[in-house]
Amino acid sequence: MNIIAAVARKPFEDFSLEELKLDTLKADEVLVKIEGVGMCHTDIISRDQSIPVPLPMVLGHEGSGRIIEVGSKIDDLQVGDHVVLSFLSCGSCGNCLDNIPSYCHQFPEVNFAGTRRDGSHTIVDEGEKIYGNYFGQSSFATHALANRRNVIKVDKNAPLACLGPLGCGFQTGAGSVLRSMACEPDSNIVIIGGGSVGMSAVIAAKIARCRNIILVEPMSVRRKLGLEMGATHVIDPHAGPAADQVRRILPDGAQYILDNTGIPAVIEEAITYLAAHGFLGLLGSVSPEVDIKLNLTGSILKGHRVQGILEGDSDPETFIPELVQYIIDGQFPIEKLVSFYPMSEINAAIIDQHEGRCLKAILLPG
Ligand SMILES: [Zn+2]
Ligand SMILES: [Zn+2]
Incomplete structure (x- = not known):
């Protein structure tokens, strides 16, 4: 045809x-x-x-x-x-x-x-x-x-024209929180980058009933949307080091950090405010050649978990219908x-x- x-x-x-x-x-x-x-x-x-x-x-x-x-x-x-x-x-x-x-x-x-x-x-x-x-x-x-x-x-009661990103971007952000990290209720999460993937992670963190959901995002319009979507705090990284701003909210550091930026300096800073036995999820990459520095002794002593995440570790056959149900219920x-x-x-x-x-x-x- x-x-x-x-x-x-x-x-x-x-x-x-x-x-x-x-x-x-x-x-x-x-x-x-x-x-x-x-x-x-x-x-x-x-x-x-x-x-x-x-x-x-x-x-x-x-x-x-x-x-x-x-x-x-x-x-x-x-x-x-x-x-x-x-x-x-x-x-x-x-x-x-x-x-x-x-x-x-x-x-x-x-x-x-x-x-x-x-x-x-x-x-x-x-x-x-x-x-x-x-x-x-x-x-x-x-x-x-x-x-x-x-x-x-998918269910015919969901707005069909909007649903495509569930197949990649939204599935990636939401799956990172609900699948890869499996954040438990009352846990604390920092989401770095409030694009479509980060924003779906904010929504998923609210669904997971995280206590503190902190969005780090330089664009004010996206910080505002983040608060609407369930972030409890938003941080402008241009207003001072993100590490200091996170520590003021979470003195012991963040249990979960999700990086959407792929920027080495941002990720290396995030490791400084990752809590003991904290989980750092990495989604973004600016180029295939980019590396990050990780101090071995520091990571071992703190039991840090660092994991790359593709498509939110989700199995689309089961996870996409789950996300569609959140949409129909008004949670997404x-x-x-x-x-x-x-x-x-x-x-x-x-x-x-x-x-x-x-x-x-x-x-x-x-
Ligand atoms: Zn994609
Ligand atoms: Zn295969």
Whole structure:
């Protein structure tokens, strides 16, 4: 079928809207009409080749929509189902079998190769080859093919066009608090960076009934939103060292710290206010070459736990329906985190999100 998609042609260059042809679906795939798709930093760094993907490619990995066709081997999804598309995994390696599919041994191959695992293309234009199957979806498009493994059926009472980021960004922030760290009630958490991932971590910390939820964020509009979303304190790192400001609230340091910035100086400062036996979760990375310094004796004496986190350690098949239930119950005010743009405005949406005029842009393919 013919689709309209935003194509990434060259690093650092604007996306272009193009009419392309989608392959017919395989037995283990569904065809989804995309209702909304989130813009994630990972899309940008893929286009710009910090994550090497073949170009030109249709990116987009936070899609939500309705199923319009179901492959012959799938018997638990139907035409008309509302679905969120998440990352793809192989389903057969040790980590997939242990329900931690974000650490799938095949993760790069199935999400970034630009083709299906059998080498076939999901975008089948004659002439120039355009790569697809990004995160098993390539959802910067009116329609996407996705594999049964990365399609999650969701409750029809939730606002469908908003739900795509549950497949990546919101799942990452919320999963870090509710899964990776599993913060217990009355614990204290510092969340560094109040973008869409950090903000969903704030919301999750409130759901987890943390006692002190401290958001460190330089933008005043985001600090204000953080307070609305459940932060008990907000800190402006430009108003003085964050470590001093955290210590005034938590003299013994923070039990949990979640860094979304990936900035070494920020992370190294965070270690100075991590409590004994505290847990530091690392989500952000500014470049694959960046290291942090960690003092061994200090870390050992304090029993510090430092952990990298991908996709919030979540199993999308169970975690996304859980998040959708929080949305329906009013505990996850997703509509306050998103701003809608027609897909034709994709390049403006990227700039607005980068400059903080919106927290999470959702593109509407129309
Ligand atoms: Zn796997
Ligand atoms: Zn993402």
